[in-house]
Amino acid sequence: MARLFRLWEKKRGVRRTGSKLLGSVGEALFFAALFVLGAISLAAVITSQFVREAPDELRFSGWALWLLILVLGSFLLIGGGGVIYTVLHVGASAERRSALVKRAGNIELLSATSFSPKDYPNVPRDTNQTDSPGITLAYRLPIAQSPLWKLIAAAVFSLVWNAISSVLLVVAIESHVLGNPEWFLTIFVVPFVTVGAWAIYYFVKQVAVHAGIGPTSVEVSDHPLRPGDRYSIFVSQAGRLSVKRLELLLVCEEEATYHQGTDLRTEVRRVHESRVFCREDFEINPGIPFEHECDLRMPENVMHSFQSHYNRVQWKLVVKGEADGWPTYERSFPVVVYPAACSNGRP
Amino acid sequence: MIEPLISLTLRDPRRIFQPGDELECEFQIDAVPAEEIQAIEASVLWYTEGKGDEDLAVHYFERRVPNDAENGDLRPLRRFRTPLPNSPLSYDGAIVKIRWCVRVRLFLRRGKEVFYEQTFQLGAVPAPVVAPEPPAAESDVSADSEPSAM
Numbered sequence: 001m002a003r004l005f006r007l008w009e010k011k012r013g014v015r016r017t018g019s020k021l022l023g024s025v026g027e028a029l030f031f032a033a034l035f036v037l038g039a040i041s042l043a044a045v046i047t048s049q050f051v052r053e054a055p056d057e058l059r060f061s062g063w064a065l066w067l068l069i070l071v072l073g074s075f076l077l078i079g080g081g082g083v084i085y086t087v088l089h090v091g092a093s094a095e096r097r098s099a100l101v102k103r104a105g106n107i108e109l110l111s112a113t114s115f116s117p118k119d120y121p122n123v124p125r126d127t128n129q130t131d132s133p134g135i136t137l138a139y140r141l142p143i144a145q146s147p148l149w150k151l152i153a154a155a156v157f158s159l160v161w162n163a164i165s166s167v168l169l170v171v172a173i174e175s176h177v178l179g180n181p182e183w184f185l186t187i188f189v190v191p192f193v194t195v196g197a198w199a200i201y202y203f204v205k206q207v208a209v210h211a212g213i214g215p216t217s218v219e220v221s222d223h224p225l226r227p228g229d230r231y232s233i234f235v236s237q238a239g240r241l242s243v244k245r246l247e248l249l250l251v252c253e254e255e256a257t258y259h260q261g262t263d264l265r266t267e268v269r270r271v272h273e274s275r276v277f278c279r280e281d282f283e284i285n286p287g288i289p290f291e292h293e294c295d296l297r298m299p300e301n302v303m304h305s306f307q308s309h310y311n312r313v314q315w316k317l318v319v320k321g322e323a324d325g326w327p328t329y330e331r332s333f334p335v336v337v338y339p340a341a342c343s344n345g346r347p
Numbered sequence: 348m349i350e351p352l353i354s355l356t357l358r359d360p361r362r363i364f365q366p367g368d369e370l371e372c373e374f375q376i377d378a379v380p381a382e383e384i385q386a387i388e389a390s391v392l393w394y395t396e397g398k399g400d401e402d403l404a405v406h407y408f409e410r411r412v413p414n415d416a417e418n419g420d421l422r423p424l425r426r427f428r429t430p431l432p433n434s435p436l437s438y439d440g441a442i443v444k445i446r447w448c449v450r451v452r453l454f455l456r457r458g459k460e461v462f463y464e465q466t467f468q469l470g471a472v473p474a475p476v477v478a479p480e481p482p483a484a485e486s487d488v489s490a491d492s493e494p495s496a497m
Contacts, residue, residue, distance in 0.1 A: 021458045093452050093460070095390040099408035122404065122435045252475070254443040256399030267398050269441045271475035303438050303472050308402035311395045311443045339366065339434050339470065 021090070028086040035079025042072040124307045126224045126336040134219030136234045136293065141218045144316065144332035151206045158199040165189070165196040205327065213326060214239030214289065216319050218248075218333045220296075225315070227340040228300040233276060235319060238289035242324040247278040248317060250296065251332075252303070255312040272302060276317070304339040351379035353451050353463035362467040364431050370467070371428040374451045381420040386412045386454040391429055391447070393469075398442035406432055436470030441477050 045068055048059055060068055089097070117125055134140040172189045175182040214237065221232035235248055252272035258265055277294045284290045296317075306313040316334045358371035370391060376384065391407040407429040413419035438445040447469045452462040 093388055094403055095388055095392055095405050095408055095450060095452065096410060098392065098403055098405040099390070102405055102408075120434045121406075121432055254397075254440045256397055256442045258398060258400050267442060269477065271441050271477055301471070301473050303440065303475070304434060304436065306435050306438070306443075306445070308395065308404070308435075310400040310402050311397070313438070313440065313443060339436055 024086055024090045028083055028090075031079045031082030031086060033079070034075050035083060038072050038075025038077075038079055042069065042076060045069065045072065120304075120338060122308055123305050123338060124336055129220075129223050129334070129336060134234065136291075137219040137221045137232055139220050139223050141220060141317065141333040141335065143216070144334050148210065151203075151210050154199070154203040154206045158196075158203040161192075161199050162196040165192045168192060209327065209329060212239060213241065213321070213323065213329055214284075216321075216331045218317055218319065220317075220335070224305075224336040224338045225298050226338050227298050227302050227304075229298050231296045231298070232293060233296045233317070234291070234293045235277075236289050236291045237284060237319070237321065238286075239284050240286045241284040241321075241326070243279070243282050243284060243290070244322040244324060245278065245280045246282075246290070246319070246321045248276040248294070248319055250274050250276055250298075250315070251318050252313065252315050252337075255314060257310045272299070274299065298337065300340070302337070305336045349378050351383075351453055351455070351461055352377040353453060353461065355449060355451050355463055355465050357449065357465055357467060362465075363471065364467060364469055366431055366433040366436070366470065368431050369428050370431055370449070371426065372449050372465075373424055373426040375424045376422040376453060379422070379453075379455070381413075381418075381422055383455050384413065384421045384453060385456060386410055387421050388450075388452040388454075389425070389427060390450050390452075391431075392450060393435060393437075393445055393447045396444040396446060397440065431469055436472050437468045438472050439474040441475065 045060065045065070048055075049065070092100075117123065128142050130139050132140045132142065168185065168189045172182060172186045175185065216238075217236045219234040219236075222229075225231060233248065237243075237246060250272070251270060254269045254271055256267050256269075258267075276296050277292060279290075279292065282290070303313050305315055314334060315337045316332045319331045319333070320328070321330075322328050353374060353376055355372065355374045358373070364370060372389070372391075374389060376387070388408065388410045390405050390409075392403060392405045394403040395401055407427070409427065411421055411425075413421060415421075416423075435445050437447055446466055448464040448466040450462055450464040452460060454460055
């Protein structure tokens with residue numbers, strides 16, 4: 001009996017000590033119970049609104065009625081969805097599920113929205129890289145993360161945090177002025193204000209970087225890139241800067257996402273870095289951006305861009321700058337690298 | 348009960364294939380009565396290993412139940428072939444690894460499953476050498492230089 005039913009089970013890596021089938025049955029029963037509970041309760045609540053003989057305990061009005069419908073409706077959806085999900089997983093191997101997903105992806109309408117081109121599974125599409133024409137070369141590459149987002153995030157955090165800090169600070173000071181010091185609050189406020197001060201400093205730094213270091217743009221002569229091929233790259237850096245060093249790097253990073261307990265963590269490892277060009281000690285004046293065109297030869301025998309649910313290989317061009325009076329900055333421009341052409345003429 | 352035997356052979360013994368090459372395999376089941384087998388799945392797939400959670404995608408898949416076989420016997424030798432795709436290529440990275448394999452999964456009565464797989468390599472991407480810090484600039488003038496893997 002103990003082999004068939006255990007109240008507590010221990011997970012050992014991906015293996016479990018109990019029966020997989022029993023576990024799935026239990027899971028399906030739980031979701032089915034949730035579904036039935038939601039369905040019956042929702043039906044009772046809705047019906048009671050229209051039946052005069054219904055007991056007063058079931059009569060709700062206004063926001064309470066809508067809240068109840070929302071909660072019971074969520075029971076219904078979670079329960080129903082859970083039953084369908086569990087039934088689909090019982091007796092279906094990982095390969096079969098993947099084959100079903102692939103078959104669904106082959107439907108014309110869905111394949112057009114897929115993140116990979118049909119001939120290159122799991123290589124990301126390069127639509128983002130090729131939808132903006134360049135001024136000097138064929139394509140202007142999009143920046144990975146707009147510096148403006150960093151600035152907005154810093155501003156919102158700084159505002160919210162310092163608003164809370166100010167209120168706490170006023171209350172703490174008032175207690176001291178009135179001769180009834182709140183020591184616990186005072187001690188609590190010190191780290192709060194410190195973080196607030198750091199948030200203001202970080203925000204001011206972001207404003208300075210955004211306003212002082214002008215926009216960076218990178219253009220490429222062709223896209224997608226292929227190992228062993230040559231390309232022209234055009235880099236432009238605007239602003240008012242006394243540059244100590246400006247370099248363009250070709251970078252490849254592996255990105256792995258994994259569950260650790262209930263957390264979802266992502267680790268990034270740089271596996272390739274090569275310098276495309278470097279320029280030192282020069283001035284950039286407002287209205288006259290620094291511009292430089294150079295050659296990029298993609299290294300041979302390297303991994304192509306790859307993207308799946310939890311794992312990724314990403315190539316990018318990184319502009320790294322150091323200027324007098326400014327913090328070091330990096331701006332990334334993702335590119336898509338396709339597999340190299342084979343000796344047999346494929347792909 | 349004796350474990351069922353799954354014999355799986357790749358017709359090309361090199362086990363290194365290029366995109367577009369045809370992969371030909373054959374498999375056979377032994378040491379299990381025919382009526383014990385509920386289904387057999389044969390697939391060509393890739394999966395990831397390494398730091399991240401596992402990703403898996405099937406390139407070729409066939410599932411056969413006794414009704415699909417002559418006399419309802421799924422044990423005899425079966426051969427299948429499939430052209431290999433352009434990507435993803437096999438890769439032995441630092442924290443992301445991509446493996447290709449042919450897998451045969453046997454479904455027996457009472458929910459028991461047995462599988463056997465043969466790995467192979469698609470493409471010839473060497474393992475990367477993890478990059479150290481980039482070297483310091485050599486000169487104070489513009490230096491267009493050939494990139495080199497680090």
